[in-house]
Amino acid sequence: xxxxxxxxxxGLIVVVVALVLSASQSACETGEHVFEASFVRTQYxxxxxxxxxxDNCGMPKSxxxxxxxxxxxxxxxxxxxxxxxxxxxxxxxxxxxAPYWERAELKQTTGINRNxxxxxxxxxxFVEGYAGxxxxxxxxxxxxxxxxxxxPIMIKFDDGFLTLSSKREDGGSNKRTxxxxxxxxxxxxxxxxMKFDTSGNSEVSxxxxxxxxxxxxPYWVEPxxxxxxxxxxxxxxxxxxxxxxxxxxxxxxxxxxxxxx
Numbered sequence: 001x002x003x004x005x006x007x008x009x010x011g012l013i014v015v016v017v018a019l020v021l022s023a024s025q026s027a028c029e030t031g032e033h034v035f036e037a038s039f040v041r042t043q044y045x046x047x048x049x050x051x052x053x054x055d056n057c058g059m060p061k062s063x064x065x066x067x068x069x070x071x072x073x074x075x076x077x078x079x080x081x082x083x084x085x086x087x088x089x090x091x092x093x094x095x096x097x098a099p100y101w102e103r104a105e106l107k108q109t110t111g112i113n114r115n116x117x118x119x120x121x122x123x124x125x126f127v128e129g130y131a132g133x134x135x136x137x138x139x140x141x142x143x144x145x146x147x148x149x150x151x152p153i154m155i156k157f158d159d160g161f162l163t164l165s166s167k168r169e170d171g172g173s174n175k176r177t178x179x180x181x182x183x184x185x186x187x188x189x190x191x192x193x194m195k196f197d198t199s200g201n202s203e204v205s206x207x208x209x210x211x212x213x214x215x216x217x218p219y220w221v222e223p224x225x226x227x228x229x230x231x232x233x234x235x236x237x238x239x240x241x242x243x244x245x246x247x248x249x250x251x252x253x254x255x256x257x258x259x260x261x
Contacts, residue, residue, distance in 0.1 A: 044076060046251075052110070076249065086101050086102055098237055108228040133238075147225045164176050166219035168220055
């Protein structure tokens with residue numbers, strides 16, 4: 001005769017196996033193969049990237065970031081739901097007008113050299129959401145061990161419109177809003193190009209599908225900072241209503257130095 005504790009454990013195993021099989025079947029139906037859950041310090045790169053990233057703060061859930069393989073292509077997906085608190089030290093406290101912050105984000109493993117011009121190119125597909133407030137998907141950051149500063153450049157959707165926030169030398173920031181709506185981008189791959197340099201007083205231009213959206217926007221990189229990228233989903237939490245579920249895919253991430261003429 002089997003003991004009750006054993007039967008409970010057996011029942012739990014059966015449920016877990018059933019969930020795994022169900023998820024596998026769902027992936028097969030869409031032609032997608034999902035794999036590699038994220039844990040702290042996991043590194044991420046791909047054959048068509050020339051940069052490497054890692055989850056420096058960890059993820060709120062095991063499926064907050066994952067690889068998806070469809071046909072011969074592999075890309076990375078981030079998803080964030082309401083109350084998916086970030087695990088960075090500042091995410092659980094009120095700041096910048098939000099009671100807490102939600103985050104599923106990766107950080108570049110190395111810094112970018114100073115005083116050089118670059119072009120960053122990647123493809124992005126906004127699958128769902130991004131209709132809320134200040135939903136960031138790409139940053140040029142500069143915080144280092146001895147230099148705790150904010151990001152010089154943040155690219156995000158704010159109330160459904162593509163925006164770019166840039167840091168000023170006086171410590172403030174400028175926000176520029178484009179006419180690009182998230183509704184026109186949902187479900188399709190878009191090509192992003194960002195031209196920038198890493199001197200102190202710098203300028204950035206951003207193109208979407210070969211159409212320039214932001215041109216020569218000034219920004220400031222603190223002398224103590226080490227420029228690097230962060231990408232994924234990063235947004236303010238909300239106590240009074242639920243945040244939407246946001247899902248975004250990234251692929252073909254490449255950084256190229258622009259040689260002087």
